[in-house]
Amino acid sequence: MSQNNKVFDGLGRVMNEAAGVADGLRREVETAVKSQGQRIVADMDLVKRADFDALRELVQVQSEEIDQLRKDIDALKSTRKAK
Structure with a gap:
């Protein structure tokens, strides 16, 4: 055993x-x-995710600024035409 x-x-x-x-x-x-x-x-x-997110946020902010500038330019053009 x-x-x-x-x-x-x-x-x-x-x-x-x-x-x-x-x-x-x-x-x-x-x-x-x-x-x-x-x-x-x-x-x-x-690209690291944090870098991508930061760049995306920057692009969104700049896109909003560009849209506002386009509206301002259109408003200036329309006031020049009215004169």
Whole structure:
């Protein structure tokens, strides 16, 4: 009976070590894929979301200012024609 226990203990240790190796391999592959993905994104020269949002807000403000300036110009033109 003690021989069976030793076999099962040994088998249990081997299985635990195999699980540890598999987990380590999984983490290593995960890290490699993540770093490769980050490298690809960096090479694409993408804009950060915060920069995009700031630029979009600036464009909206300038668009409103341009619309107001166009209205002012049209108003000035109409007053010149009236004279």
